[in-house]
Amino acid sequence: xxxxxxxxxxxxxxxxxxxxxxxxxxxxxxxxxxxxxxxxxxxxxxxxxxxxxxxxxxxxxxxxxxxxxxxxxxxxxxxxxxxxxxxxxxxxxxxxxxxxxxxxxxxxxxxxxxxxxxxxxxxxxxxxxxxxxxxxxxxxxxxxxxxxxxxxxxxxxxxxxxxxxxxxxxxxxxxxxxxxxxxxxxxxxxxxxxxxxxxxxxxxxxxxxxxxxxxxxxxxxxxxxxxxxxxxxxxxxxxxxxxxxxxxxxxxxxxxxxxxxxxxxxxxxxxxxxxxxxxxxxxxxxxxxxxxxxxxxxxxxxxxxxxxxxxxxxxxxxxxxxxxxxxxxxxxxxxxxxxx
Amino acid sequence: xxxxxxxxxxxxxxxxxxxxxxxxxxxxxxxxxxxxxxxxxxxxxxxxxxxxxxxxxxxxxxxxxxxxxxxxxxxxxxxxxxxxxxxxxxxxxxxxxxxxxxxxxxxxxxxxxxxxxxxxxxxxxxxxxxxxxxxxxxxxxxxxxxxxxxxxxxxxxxxxxxxxxxxxxxxxxxxxxxxxxxxxxxxxxxxxxxxxxxxxxxxxxxxxxxxxxxxxxxxxxxxxxxxxxxxxxxxxxxxxxxxxxxxxxxxxxxxxxxxxxxxxxxxxxxxxxxxxxxxxxxxxxxxxxxxxxxxxxxxxxxxxxxxxxxxxxxxxxxxxxxxxxxxxxxxxxxxxxxxxxxxxxxxxxxxxxxxxxxxx
Numbered sequence: 001x002x003x004x005x006x007x008x009x010x011x012x013x014x015x016x017x018x019x020x021x022x023x024x025x026x027x028x029x030x031x032x033x034x035x036x037x038x039x040x041x042x043x044x045x046x047x048x049x050x051x052x053x054x055x056x057x058x059x060x061x062x063x064x065x066x067x068x069x070x071x072x073x074x075x076x077x078x079x080x081x082x083x084x085x086x087x088x089x090x091x092x093x094x095x096x097x098x099x100x101x102x103x104x105x106x107x108x109x110x111x112x113x114x115x116x117x118x119x120x121x122x123x124x125x126x127x128x129x130x131x132x133x134x135x136x137x138x139x140x141x142x143x144x145x146x147x148x149x150x151x152x153x154x155x156x157x158x159x160x161x162x163x164x165x166x167x168x169x170x171x172x173x174x175x176x177x178x179x180x181x182x183x184x185x186x187x188x189x190x191x192x193x194x195x196x197x198x199x200x201x202x203x204x205x206x207x208x209x210x211x212x213x214x215x216x217x218x219x220x221x222x223x224x225x226x227x228x229x230x231x232x233x234x235x236x237x238x239x240x241x242x243x244x245x246x247x248x249x250x251x252x253x254x255x256x257x258x259x260x261x262x263x264x265x266x267x268x269x270x271x272x273x274x275x276x277x278x279x280x281x282x283x284x285x286x287x288x289x290x291x292x293x294x295x296x297x298x299x300x301x302x303x304x305x306x307x308x309x310x311x312x313x314x315x316x317x318x319x320x321x322x323x324x325x326x327x328x329x330x331x332x333x334x335x336x337x338x339x340x
Numbered sequence: 341x342x343x344x345x346x347x348x349x350x351x352x353x354x355x356x357x358x359x360x361x362x363x364x365x366x367x368x369x370x371x372x373x374x375x376x377x378x379x380x381x382x383x384x385x386x387x388x389x390x391x392x393x394x395x396x397x398x399x400x401x402x403x404x405x406x407x408x409x410x411x412x413x414x415x416x417x418x419x420x421x422x423x424x425x426x427x428x429x430x431x432x433x434x435x436x437x438x439x440x441x442x443x444x445x446x447x448x449x450x451x452x453x454x455x456x457x458x459x460x461x462x463x464x465x466x467x468x469x470x471x472x473x474x475x476x477x478x479x480x481x482x483x484x485x486x487x488x489x490x491x492x493x494x495x496x497x498x499x500x501x502x503x504x505x506x507x508x509x510x511x512x513x514x515x516x517x518x519x520x521x522x523x524x525x526x527x528x529x530x531x532x533x534x535x536x537x538x539x540x541x542x543x544x545x546x547x548x549x550x551x552x553x554x555x556x557x558x559x560x561x562x563x564x565x566x567x568x569x570x571x572x573x574x575x576x577x578x579x580x581x582x583x584x585x586x587x588x589x590x591x592x593x594x595x596x597x598x599x600x601x602x603x604x605x606x607x608x609x610x611x612x613x614x615x616x617x618x619x620x621x622x623x624x625x626x627x628x629x630x631x632x633x634x635x636x637x638x639x640x641x642x643x644x645x646x647x648x649x650x651x652x653x654x655x656x657x658x659x660x661x662x663x664x665x666x667x668x669x670x671x672x673x674x675x676x677x678x679x680x681x682x683x684x685x686x687x688x689x690x691x692x693x694x695x696x697x698x699x700x
Contacts, residue, residue, distance in 0.1 A: 048657065048658075072655055074652070074655065074657070075657075075658075076658060077658055077659070078607075078610050080605070080607050080608065080610060081601060081603060081605070082601050082603075082605075082608050082610075083610065085412075085601065086408070086412055086648075086649075086652060087652065089408040089412075090408075090649075090652040090653055092404055093399045093402050093404045093405055093653060094398070094653060095402075105510060105512075105603060105605070107512045107513070107602060107603070108510070108512060108601045108603035108605075111519070111523070111602065115404075119404070172507075173509055173510055173605075
């Protein structure tokens with residue numbers, strides 16, 4: 001019987017193409033492996049392509065280089081918990097030394113992290129925590145109280161301690177944002193009774209949405225004196241709106257921003273001061289904390305101490321938390337010293 | 341054309357597109373007809389990739405790999421079953437991921453907020469999924485709107501409703517006996533127990549598509565729905581049923597999603613619909629309808645899963661994986677047309693000539 005030449009050719013071509021592609025991949029794989037996986041520290045940020053996490057990963061890589069391990073960075077494109085789970089699973093399969101993760105959800109990642117820890121992986125969270133039972137350590141950028149109070153103090157100073165203030169947040173269900181906002185409201189009510197927090201709007205950490213929400217805020221609250229945006233995307237978008245509007249210099253803006261995003265607005269007078277911890281130091285500290293766990297120097301118990309390279313000695317606090325320190329306040333005078 | 345006109349009355353239905361059954365294809369012995377197909381090619385490629393990954397990707401041969409692979413793939417595997425039938429009729433359903441999110445939200449609201457038992461909540465969620473499908477199917481089958489437009493609309497609509505229902509919160513804290521059940525393994529193996537659920541559904545769909553009159557109707561609609569109508573297939577009802585099935589299975593996938601991540605959130609299952617469609621097309625189903633088979637689709641889903649898993653283990657970023665799968669998809673769609681174009685140009689014997697005349 002005759003072969004159907006078309007089908008046969010298709011099959012042969014496909015098999016050939018496949019085997020060529022596979023040989024090519026196979027050839028290059030010698031250096032692609034994770035090497036001595038016990039010394040590997042894998043960073044898993046909320047998502048890739050985010051300047052904030054680029055900075056924390058740079059810090060992490062510097063630390064890992066300093067103590068001589070293998071640094072890897074993996075992560076999803078979208079900052080959702082279900083997208084992070086496969087990467088946690090992969091770390092468990094590889095049996096890496098430690099996973100350093102900024103969690104997209106406090107509970108949803110729990111089972112995956114538990115399975116990773118069963119496989120011998122140390123789990124350190126940074127920036128955004130999971131429930132304490134699912135990780136060994138949480139490297140906190142600053143205490144929520146410290147962050148909230150710094151921002152309220154900044155805005156109070158800029159508007160003379162009285163008037164209407166609004167908050168421009170990220171997503172409405174962002175855990176850390178909501179905790180800060182509650183604390184800001186409490187602190188403002190007790191320390192600055194003449195400050196009235198009139199509204200909280202959500203820019204979803206999207207530049208255009210945050211920009212539009214800023215415009216809407218200023219429309220709906222004509223007496224607004226100040227805006228606090230505890231998110232780097234939000235504050236930059238709000239500054240961009242203010243800098244070209246009639247409100248420039250009239251409405252104070254502060255919050256959490258990165259120096260590189262905010263430099264021009266400090267220089268043109270739209271913004272006088274804002275705060276942030278240094279994400280590079282955060283990643284650096286998280287990597288050293290992971291290293292100390294792998295080496296067995298600490299177990300995550302309260303009172304454990306470890307050396308974090310250039311940052312000095314840190315002590316583990318209650319609930320397995322290590323606090324980086326107070327947020328840095330950036331003004332036009334010191335912004336030149338930072339690049340992230 | 342006259343050379344290949346068959347004698348049976350209903351068969352001309354099959355002849356309007358390139359992949360129709362002809363004497364030429366029956367001229368080969370049965371084993372060739374079974375083996376020399378795109379489905380076989382995908383299965384072969386899957387085997388090759390699997391062997392390559394096992395032998396040269398570090399940790400791929402570990403005990404956790406297959407377990408996580410199946411847990412991750414489960415929603416795609418499930419939804420790919422009805423999606424195959426939908427695409428074979430020449431339609432498409434882009435709203436499946438949004439249905440997953442909506443049914444997950446319903447499960448969350450009923451269990452966590454209203455205090456229902458999880459079993460009842462899951463049944464309601466599946467019913468809601470079927471209802472979503474019914475709406476799609478009514479608009480496509482009976483109103484006659486194009487499924488692409490309808491389901492782009494409901495893609496936004498269903499996710500919008502889910503986000504509206506959940507508000508700013510994520511529902512979590514589902515009963516542990518259920519979340520554990522989803523992750524349990526079959527004995528000591530690497531296979532999670534949920535594979536049994538998939539297995540049962542797969543058998544049902546194989547019987548429906550490949551061994552029933554309804555299934556033959558599905559192919560006929562894909563080849564030429566006018567002709568199918570004249571030969572006695574109830575086109576509108578068939579399409580309605582397929583969309584209802586797609587909705588109901590998406591509802592089941594939504595329940596699974598909720599349990600697997602112990603979470604109902606408005607932003608879950610992002611882009612799942614495209615992963616499903618990519619897997620179905622990779623598995624040899626024609627986007628124009630009329631051809632495809634479920635064993636190819638299952639192999640397509642597994643192929644995508646093995647590639648993503650292996651590339652993650654190698655430390656590649658998600659973008660690289662997406663590029664590889666995208667290229668593979670394009671290759672699988674383009675290769676057959678390219679080859680038929682080439683073979684149409686080559687000097688050919690009697691068989692080639694008949695193949696050419698068929699395409700004119």
